[in-house]
Amino acid sequence: MTIETKEMKTKMIPIFVMGKRYEVPETLTIMKAMEYAGFKFIRGCGCRGGICGACATVYGKAGDYKLYSGLACQTVVEPNMYLTQVPFYPANRAVFDYSAVEAKPEEIFQLYPELFRCVACNSCTKVCPMDVEVMDAIAQLKRGNIARAAEMSFSCIQCGLCTSRCMGELPQYHIFQLARRIYGGLIAPRAQHLQEAVKIVASGRYEECLQSLMKAGDAELRKLYQEREMEPEMTGEDWTPKDKKCL
Numbered sequence: 001m002t003i004e005t006k007e008m009k010t011k012m013i014p015i016f017v018m019g020k021r022y023e024v025p026e027t028l029t030i031m032k033a034m035e036y037a038g039f040k041f042i043r044g045c046g047c048r049g050g051i052c053g054a055c056a057t058v059y060g061k062a063g064d065y066k067l068y069s070g071l072a073c074q075t076v077v078e079p080n081m082y083l084t085q086v087p088f089y090p091a092n093r094a095v096f097d098y099s100a101v102e103a104k105p106e107e108i109f110q111l112y113p114e115l116f117r118c119v120a121c122n123s124c125t126k127v128c129p130m131d132v133e134v135m136d137a138i139a140q141l142k143r144g145n146i147a148r149a150a151e152m153s154f155s156c157i158q159c160g161l162c163t164s165r166c167m168g169e170l171p172q173y174h175i176f177q178l179a180r181r182i183y184g185g186l187i188a189p190r191a192q193h194l195q196e197a198v199k200i201v202a203s204g205r206y207e208e209c210l211q212s213l214m215k216a217g218d219a220e221l222r223k224l225y226q227e228r229e230m231e232p233e234m235t236g237e238d239w240t241p242k243d244k245k246c247l
């Protein structure tokens, strides 16, 4: 079957959602194809842009023994794709007081002792839709290299697919999040310009502007937003737009 208009001709292909067959346009992503088929996302959909990790999907293909995975908002449908959503995957997430955490590998070892259950099967890396070298980043952490693990896992969007395939049952995405927090808060060099900007905000420079914005009504806020200068020229030393407008 094809959908035809003057401008386009779209081929329809069969996909299977939780075992049921649907005909969908071949150009759609899994997410849009499911919506086309009548599904309404209540879970398993967030940003629609490959950033939030809410739309992890597992799928098979007819005549292929392999199990594939991807983000529903980024992966285009294929004929005879058998798919299901994995909007959440249960995994242990350590509870801790961040202010008491030190920049030591032992902190991670204590909060996530399962780190050492990794059997280096590389299933986590193969399944990652963001191409994070998950197994290697875990190996870095086992060696105590928090900075390298934080850097390697920077693209992680917490979809949980690594954990879903892990032979050692590690919650890799939670472990990486802790590594990045330790790195960002306690190891990475401070950004000088950010510290200066924070000082300026704390000094009350924007207080008047903020107060007037808080008092503004909906229509006024919309007008201000729409008329704002997109890339205001900053004076450099004091981070204030030259024309002193609030937006």
Ligand code: FES
Residues within 6 Å of the ligand: 044, 045, 046, 047, 048, 049, 050, 051, 052, 053, 054, 055, 071, 072, 073, 074
């Ligand atoms: S909906 Fe956010 S990554 Fe797909």
